Each structure stands twice: as structure tokens, then as C-alpha cells.
Amino acid sequence: MTALFAVTPRPVGRLITRGFAMAAAMILGAAAAADDLPADMVLIPGGQSVIGSEQGLDDERPVFHVQLPDFLMDRTPVTVAAFAAFVQQSGHVTTAERFGDAAVMQFGTGRWFLQPGANWRYPLGRDGQPAPADHPVTQVSWDDAQAFCSAQDKRLPSEVEWEFAARSGHEGDISYAFGDTLLKEGDFPARIWQANTWNGTFPIINTLDDGFATTSPVGHFGLSPAGLSDMAGNVWEWTADWHGSYAGRKGADDAPLQGSSKVQRGGSFLCEAAVCHGYRVSSRSHSTPDSSLMHVGFRCARDA
Ligand SMILES: [Ca+2]
Numbered sequence: 001m002t003a004l005f006a007v008t009p010r011p012v013g014r015l016i017t018r019g020f021a022m023a024a025a026m027i028l029g030a031a032a033a034a035d036d037l038p039a040d041m042v043l044i045p046g047g048q049s050v051i052g053s054e055q056g057l058d059d060e061r062p063v064f065h066v067q068l069p070d071f072l073m074d075r076t077p078v079t080v081a082a083f084a085a086f087v088q089q090s091g092h093v094t095t096a097e098r099f100g101d102a103a104v105m106q107f108g109t110g111r112w113f114l115q116p117g118a119n120w121r122y123p124l125g126r127d128g129q130p131a132p133a134d135h136p137v138t139q140v141s142w143d144d145a146q147a148f149c150s151a152q153d154k155r156l157p158s159e160v161e162w163e164f165a166a167r168s169g170h171e172g173d174i175s176y177a178f179g180d181t182l183l184k185e186g187d188f189p190a191r192i193w194q195a196n197t198w199n200g201t202f203p204i205i206n207t208l209d210d211g212f213a214t215t216s217p218v219g220h221f222g223l224s225p226a227g228l229s230d231m232a233g234n235v236w237e238w239t240a241d242w243h244g245s246y247a248g249r250k251g252a253d254d255a256p257l258q259g260s261s262k263v264q265r266g267g268s269f270l271c272e273a274a275v276c277h278g279y280r281v282s283s284r285s286h287s288t289p290d291s292s293l294m295h296v297g298f299r300c301a302r303d304a
Pocket residue numbers: 196197198199208210211212213214269
């Protein structure tokens with residue numbers, strides 16, 4: 001049976017954004033100069049940034065400062081199609097397939113359970129729909145994600161790299177990878193959502209205002225100023241790092257050397273701000289490396 005998993009509750013935090021557009025323009029200018037990038041990756045120019053938020057939850061503070069070199073990030077989360085190609089080529093058998101079950105949340109109650117037969121092909125189990133090819137792959141463990149990235153000559157991003165990329169060069173407090181509002185400014189009452197989250201009252205009512213009850217096609221909600229899609233909502237994304245307190249952190253290279261669970265970033269379609277505001281740039285969740293969950297995927301990174 002699959003090991004226990006943790007899904008961290010995410011209360012609402014109030015965050016303030018300033019100067020986002022200027023920082024974004026700087027990033028875009030630097031990225032545009034790179035002509036030899038892999039088509040599926042984005043150059044994230046290095047620099048300094050704050051990590052965490054003093055207005056966030058306990059594990060988002062104290063904030064600390066990092067200095068990062070240039071690095072590359074996948075433009076989108078890894079899709080079901082890309083993962084299928086990897087499986088076909090490598091013969092990889094996922095953790096969920098070996099265990100015979102994976103974690104599924106029951107809509108209406110919010111109760112998590114291990115669903116027999118759930119895996120990356122059928123995230124909700126064999127009675128559910130097969131995973132669409134252009135959606136982010138889910139029901140993959142940290143070990144599966146690591147294996148995929150390694151096969152592409154890539155690696156999982158560190159937690160610091162993930163947040164740095166989500167901030168698009170913005171060092172101050174910032175709400176989301178796309179700015180400071182979930183709804184595109186000026187579009188009321190058109191209600192143009194910028195991320196796939198939970199709309200309504202979790203876990204009882206999902207109004208589906210953003211169009212999706214579970215995952216959505218990668219890139220459906222556009223790109224962040226850094227050129228990345230789905231850096232808020234859709235699926236949480238595995239990072240390379242063990243989860244731990246920020247207390248004593250002094251830079252990008254002193255993440256915990258051991259732990260019991262790996263950090264996930266970005267929030268998911270299950271996040272409703274009053275319960276789980278996980279799609280903020282500084283928000284963190286974590287699960288044991290062998291956990292496979294219906295709302296967790298990943299993307300890869302590479303040294304520049
Ligand atoms: Ca949704």
C-alpha cells in the first residue's frame with residue numbers, strides 16, 4: 001500500500017505587489033536574447049531574490065535571500081503525452097502501478113483515499129476518464145518525476161529555483177506568478193480566470209467558473225512574465241528538495257539534506273483560497289517521495 005501522504009492546508013494570506021511589470025519586462029528582455037534554447041524550455045536569468053513571505057504561513061518564513069545563476073525551466077508541466085513517450089521508450093513502471101493504487105480525493109467530502117487502479121493513465125481509477133494527452137501528468141511519485149527528468153538529461157528544479165522562476169524577477173511580496181489578482185484586471189464581469197483553481201466553497205461546491213473540475217490543458221491560462229505556464233494552479237509540482245523550516249537558511253544551496261517529504265509548489269485545481277491558497281508564489285506543500293496524487297505533477301529544469 002502507498003505510504004501516507006500529506007496535503008498541507010493553505011489559509012488565505014494578504015500580499016502586496018509592486019513593480020511587477022518592470023521586473024517582468026527585464027526578464028523578457030533577457031530571455032529573448034537566448035536563441036539556442038530547447039523549444040520546450042525557458043531561460044530564467046539568474047539574480048537575487050527573496051524566498052518566502054512574512055505574510056505567509058509558518059513554513060514560508062522567515063524569508064531568506066538567494067543568488068542564483070541562469071538556469072532553464074520547462075515551459076509547461078510535463079504532459080501525459082510526454083510521459084507516455086517516456087514510458088514507451090524506457091519501460092518505466094510508476095510507483096502507483098507497482099502499489100496498485102494512488103491517492104484520490106472524494107469531491108463533496110474532501111476525503112482522501114487510496115483508489116485501486118488509479119495511476120497516470122487513469123488518475124481517478126479505471127472507472128474514471130483516461131488522462132487527456134495535453135494535460136499535466138498526475139499520479140506520479142517524486143521517484144517517477146526524478147526518473148523522467150533524468151531520462152531527458154534534465155533534473156527537478158530546486159524549491160528555490162521554482163519560486164525564483166515563479167516570481168519573474170520580482171523580489172518583493174507578490175501574490176501569484178501572473179500578478180496580484182486571480183481574475184484578469186479590467187475583465188469584470190467577464191470573469192477571465194488566470195489559473196485553474198477551486199471556484200466556490202471547498203469541498204462542497206465547485207462552480208467551475210474557470211472551466212475545469214480537475215486538470216486543464218497545459219498553457220490554457222497563458223504564460224507568466226517569465227514565459228512559463230501553469231505556475232499557479234492546475235497541479236502542484238514536485239521539486240528536488242526535502243521539506244523543512246526556513247529557519248537558518250542563508251542561501252540557495254543549504255536546503256535540508258534529509259527529510260521525510262519532498263516539497264511541491266504551485267497549488268492545484270483543488271485549492272480554494274479560504275482553505276488552500278497554495279497557488280501563491282511562496283506557498284509550499286509536501287508529500288513522501290513515494291506518494292502519487294491526483295493533483296500533483298512536475299516539470300524539469302536544467303543548468304544553463
Ligand atoms: Ca478549476
